[in-house]
Amino acid sequence: MEQGEAGDLVKAAAQGDEAAWRVLVERFSSLVWAVARSFRLSTADASDVYQTVWLRFAEHLGRIQNPERVGAWLATTARRESIRVVRSRSRALPIEDATLADLVPPDETSPELAVLDAEQARLETDRAKQMWRAFRDLPVRCQQLLRILMASQRPSYVEAAAALDVPVGSIGPTRARCLRQLRRLMNEVSGNDSQPHTKKRDQLGDDRAGSA
């Protein structure tokens, strides 16, 4: 979606055009969800942030200063609300539902893969699990950026920068560095496939950013 087109949709929605609202929601829904998830929010908390952002957006439709930058506005609002929830949850009881890190790729028995033959399905599953494991071993900042860029409606770098509150110019280089690290972790994992995973690998965690 061009910026001009997005701006026109915001203006139309502000004047009562519900079809324009629908297009905006469908275009930016995955971005808002991705930002909340990138802050490692549980499904319940991410749901609250997601709904708050859209409700607030509806109320702000006619008041947004740069309607053509609506994606960045939504990303910024999602970031602020996510941080608010992270802070308020630090003293509340933990909610026992899944954050991004708790998700596990489905097994070959899952319906999505049932159409593939058994051997092919097993390979697909193994590849997905290997990549997912590597993703979760990335430094937090890399996981966060990649989760945002992986929104199913791919965001612009301007929107990703708003979601992370970093300069636009940093997104490209950081993406390249994070993907390089992801590839390296995948190679490590596949190189060690015959051996059990050592504890050391799991403990490296976020410190890996410094050695990149």
Added chain:
Amino acid sequence: MPDQPDDNEVEERLREIIDRLDPVPERLLAAALDSYTWRTVDSELAELVLDSVAEDQAALVRGREDVRLLSFEASGLTIDIQVSSSGQGRRIVGQLAPPGPASVQIRQGSGVTDLDADELGRFRGPLRDGPFSLKCSAGEERTRSVVTDWITI
């Protein structure tokens, strides 16, 4: 390595995994579409100007009770609220400034709750889970209406 996948290939594979693993839940997409119906065209917007969670982290550590203070401001009207959570659920206690009687509505996805602010601008009521916004109608004929930003507690 000759068959090393490039950045875009890796990214596309990761995107497929995440698409399958963590899509936007259907019911949320429906809720986002519905948000449009909450839009008010004739109300002034009171924006969030103070949130105890954002302002004072130390207080969170000190405080034993689960209390959140929020302040919303429109031109000429301030709405201060305190949200407390206990085993019995959540409650809002609010104060309008300048003080005076008003109709106050708690708006939530699951419905609305109508309250009255007394002569001193005080009101109280129950709060369900999920985002909420307040709508205050003040003045002789309840003609002046203000809605607050939506917020999650």
